[in-house]
Amino acid sequence: MILDKRTDGRTKLTGLIGNPVEHTVSPVIHNSLFSYMGINGIYVPLKVDASGLEAAVRGLAALGFTGFNVTIPYKEAVCRLLDEADGEVELLGAVNTVRIRRGRLYGYNTDGEGFVTAFKKQTGTGFSGKKICILGAGGTARTLAIKAVQEGAGEVCIINRTVSKAEEIAGYINGKLLEGSRPGKPVLPLASGAEQAHAAIDEADIIINATSVGMFPDTDANPVDDSVEYRSKPIAYDVIYNPVETRFLRMARMKGCRTYNGACMLFYQGIRAFEIWMEAKVPDDVSEELMASFLKYVGV
Numbered sequence: 001m002i003l004d005k006r007t008d009g010r011t012k013l014t015g016l017i018g019n020p021v022e023h024t025v026s027p028v029i030h031n032s033l034f035s036y037m038g039i040n041g042i043y044v045p046l047k048v049d050a051s052g053l054e055a056a057v058r059g060l061a062a063l064g065f066t067g068f069n070v071t072i073p074y075k076e077a078v079c080r081l082l083d084e085a086d087g088e089v090e091l092l093g094a095v096n097t098v099r100i101r102r103g104r105l106y107g108y109n110t111d112g113e114g115f116v117t118a119f120k121k122q123t124g125t126g127f128s129g130k131k132i133c134i135l136g137a138g139g140t141a142r143t144l145a146i147k148a149v150q151e152g153a154g155e156v157c158i159i160n161r162t163v164s165k166a167e168e169i170a171g172y173i174n175g176k177l178l179e180g181s182r183p184g185k186p187v188l189p190l191a192s193g194a195e196q197a198h199a200a201i202d203e204a205d206i207i208i209n210a211t212s213v214g215m216f217p218d219t220d221a222n223p224v225d226d227s228v229e230y231r232s233k234p235i236a237y238d239v240i241y242n243p244v245e246t247r248f249l250r251m252a253r254m255k256g257c258r259t260y261n262g263a264c265m266l267f268y269q270g271i272r273a274f275e276i277w278m279e280a281k282v283p284d285d286v287s288e289e290l291m292a293s294f295l296k297y298v299g300v
């Protein structure tokens, strides 16, 4: 029998807390990084009930974990348990990466940076001066809208089923975040299905699906009406990566748009989280090589 000697008393412990966590592919990224970089470490998914969230977080600190990721639905709730939060957590109101040092919890958010890095690498373009439609007004849409504005987007329409949530994000960005640093109100909240939303989609340079609509197993759903023509032939980006091509991406591709899914975004937020935990840079050649294998693994 071959002995498995991958873990011992010095193994660095990391993981992911969320609910559900059954379908996560983050362990593939982090455990491969540990192997590639010759670090004695492990990353495990940990399903946590809401009633046990605080006990679980305190438990990870007590058990000597190096750090952990936080996913749906706890990215906002874990903010309250941090000892210190970096500027990105304050800005986005959510935490996805926690580093534990001497029992203290330091919070970071790598989702925004992961998205911006991935988007630029995948599309070869950025956000400056662009007309952007973001579908959704949940935590991810909020992160993406803030980053797009910080990256100099010309106009950002937030289109959501519950328009009050889009209004809240627009109010925050146009008001508190920008505080007169640029003229006008670059963020416009719109209701899904409204005529103005259709017009915005038809004139956009970039459309990003940041809803969960179309995600496995509900793969027939599309956050945009199938009849939309995408007249300006925008870049269509979906933060979902399961399925690899959502209905939104399929329809946009059939109408002449360049399309991208969220696997690369997930990968880069993971790379940054790993760097925070290990306090070391992942060399570019390692991340490029690993990304190629990872994208193949998730079917891109």
Ligand code: NAP
Pocket: 072, 111, 135, 136, 137, 138, 139, 140, 141, 160, 161, 162, 165, 210, 211, 212, 213, 215, 239, 240, 241, 262, 263, 265, 266, 267, 269
């Ligand atoms: P969230 O806060 O729960 O927000 C969900 C959004 O989807 C809301 O805008 C919601 O609209 C909308 N929505 C849900 N069901 C809908 C329906 N049937 N019809 C119309 N709209 C609907 O979730 P989140 O954290 O922002 O995550 C959103 C997606 O991003 C998820 O699929 C998640 O897996 C993905 N994600 C990907 C990455 C990555 O690295 N690739 C990272 C983070 C998240 P209402 O406000 O009207 O309810």
